[in-house]
Amino acid sequence: MQIYNTLSRRMEEFAPLEAGRVRFYTCGPTVYDYAHIGNYRAYVFEDVLRRTLKHFGWAVTQVMNLTDVDDKTIRGAKAAGVPLSEYTRRYKHAFFADLKTLNVEPAEHYPEATAHVPEMIALVSALLERGYAYRSDDGSVYFRIAAFPEYGKLAHLDREGLRPGARVAQDEYEKDNAADFALWKAWSPEDGDVAWDAPWGRGRPGWHVECSAMSMKYLGESFDLHTGGVDNIFPHHEDEIAQSEAATGKPFVKYWMHCAHLIVEGQKMSKSLGNFHTLRDVLERGYSGREIRYVLLAAHYRQPLNFTFAALDAARAALGRLDEFRQRVEGAAGPAPGVLPEWAAACRARFDGALRQDLNMPEALAALFDMVRAGHRAMDAAGGACPGAEALRELLGCLDGVLGLGAGARADADAEVEGLLARRRAARERKDWAEADRVRARLAAAGWEVRDTADGQKVTRRG
RNA sequence: GGCGCGAUGGCCGAGCGGUUAGGCAGAGGUCUGCAAAACCUCGUACACCGGUUCAACUCCGGUUCGCGCCUCCA
Numbered sequence A: 001m002q003i004y005n006t007l008s009r010r011m012e013e014f015a016p017l018e019a020g021r022v023r024f025y026t027c028g029p030t031v032y033d034y035a036h037i038g039n040y041r042a043y044v045f046e047d048v049l050r051r052t053l054k055h056f057g058w059a060v061t062q063v064m065n066l067t068d069v070d071d072k073t074i075r076g077a078k079a080a081g082v083p084l085s086e087y088t089r090r091y092k093h094a095f096f097a098d099l100k101t102l103n104v105e106p107a108e109h110y111p112e113a114t115a116h117v118p119e120m121i122a123l124v125s126a127l128l129e130r131g132y133a134y135r136s137d138d139g140s141v142y143f144r145i146a147a148f149p150e151y152g153k154l155a156h157l158d159r160e161g162l163r164p165g166a167r168v169a170q171d172e173y174e175k176d177n178a179a180d181f182a183l184w185k186a187w188s189p190e191d192g193d194v195a196w197d198a199p200w201g202r203g204r205p206g207w208h209v210e211c212s213a214m215s216m217k218y219l220g221e222s223f224d225l226h227t228g229g230v231d232n233i234f235p236h237h238e239d240e241i242a243q244s245e246a247a248t249g250k251p252f253v254k255y256w257m258h259c260a261h262l263i264v265e266g267q268k269m270s271k272s273l274g275n276f277h278t279l280r281d282v283l284e285r286g287y288s289g290r291e292i293r294y295v296l297l298a299a300h301y302r303q304p305l306n307f308t309f310a311a312l313d314a315a316r317a318a319l320g321r322l323d324e325f326r327q328r329v330e331g332a333a334g335p336a337p338g339v340l341p342e343w344a345a346a347c348r349a350r351f352d353g354a355l356r357q358d359l360n361m362p363e364a365l366a367a368l369f370d371m372v373r374a375g376h377r378a379m380d381a382a383g384g385a386c387p388g389a390e391a392l393r394e395l396l397g398c399l400d401g402v403l404g405l406g407a408g409a410r411a412d413a414d415a416e417v418e419g420l421l422a423r424r425r426a427a428r429e430r431k432d433w434a435e436a437d438r439v440r441a442r443l444a445a446a447g448w449e450v451r452d453t454a455d456g457q458k459v460t461r462r463g
Numbered sequence B: 001g002g003c004g005c006g007a008u009g010g011c012c013g014a015g016c017g018g019u020u021a022g023g024c025a026g027a028g029g030u031c032u033g034c035a036a037a038a039c040c041u042c043g044u045a046c047a048c049c050g051g052u053u054c055a056a057c058u059c060c061g062g063u064u065c066g067c068g069c070c071u072c073c074a
Helices: A037-055 A071-080 A084-101 A117-129 A207-219 A230-248 A279-284 A289-297 A309-332 A342-356 A361-381 A389-403 A415-429 A433-445
Strands: A002-005 A010-013 A021-026 A059-064 A133-135 A141-143 A181-186 A196-198 A201-205 A223-229 A253-259 A262-264 A305-307 A448-453 A456-461
Touching: A002 A253, A021 A037, A021 A207, A037 A059, A037 A223, A037 A253, A037 A262, A037 A279, A037 A289, A037 A305, A037 A342, A037 A389, A059 A207, A071 A084, A084 A279, A117 A133, A117 A141, A117 A181, A117 A196, A117 A201, A117 A207, A117 A230, A141 A230, A181 A207, A181 A230, A201 A207, A207 A223, A207 A230, A223 A230, A230 A253, A279 A289, A289 A305, A289 A309, A309 A361, A309 A389, A342 A361, A342 A389, A361 A389, A415 A433, A415 A448, A415 A456, A433 A448
Parallel strands: A021 A059, A021 A223, A223 A253, A262 A305
Antiparallel strands: A002 A010, A133 A141, A141 A181, A181 A201, A196 A201, A448 A456
């Protein structure tokens, strides 16, 4: 498959270092708060990527880190008056619950920063030994970018472009060069009891070194794929490359993929605009994880995505259409395996082709919807019969292995609903349309939609 | 200032040098007791100005507007 590699800024044919297996690292959350839908766009993108790799037959080893020590987590724990680990545990659990809501497949490893400090210390030691890092008077350790000529190759920044910006913290006067970044931060009183002992002093690891140490531990010194949001390109991923390649002398990552941000109702998501949404917020408005997932994956990952509630409504309708088709196929499926109809085979080819083209999900979905139309038409023409329904059902499952949209909630009618349905059936048999419509209205009020089909009444849960 | 991205029909959102993207919403129709679902038909879409070309939404140049990154935000 073709993917767009941020490193080369062009499309490349994807070929993992080891045949048949993809080693893949994903920057995970900093667990200091609930993640927002922008974060989940990245995680859903990575999930679709992971599922696509598996769909094309590669075995996948994916690692997603959990940053559970940094300025924000320390500050949060302090404000809450609880130990750091207790504070972050809550958000770790929330994060995994959210992934489940969005039907994101679990990665193979979720290493926590606080559990890998020895590995980070080893990496920093190697960088010190090789002359790529230096200690400051206060016991911090910095990476010397002047020692790594390729610094800037991912972000395509030259050193001239790295002038000190307004955001450089004032307390970083210890650095030789303003663009040098911290590998190790010396303990300061605000850190409280959050500290580890290193040969050069007490403190805590810098953020970038965490990803280098943990990715290389689980995936090796060189691996295939590293992903994240575009905002991670610089400095985070640039710094990871510098640290890792300086320490090992080997290429760090072969392909880098970054997803664009999302905006909300046409505007940048921000708390002051009141359009900052966590996943929980959106669920509370009555939308399902499945609907949110649909919206997040329906745009190409390298394009900014405009997240709107109108789009969620459209997603609900689109998913309803998919569910309708699936149910019709399942209803038509018999025991004979059958042969996949031609229109379905065409869809499969087009769907796969779209994925191979740098994960073109809009095109893949277009293929799916075209198949839905062709399928209904074929079944209508055949009086409801569907030759090859078994094979078709299997295909739908296969495509959903990539999409992860699953089946709609199949709520079972309870006794009361069954009773109403029986009443309506009787009314219809004696052509008492007024009574039939009254019962339908009652069911609708209870959230059930009735449809009269050739096979009798069918109810579906609405809302 | 540096690097980069975008502008598509009411909304979302692909794409390609010439042939229907797709979804949602809307209009008409078929079917149905009525609905619903499904199917059929319907929108003279590609920011603006030039240029290249037999042909440009698609390539090139410029303009306007918007956006991202330039030290720890997916």
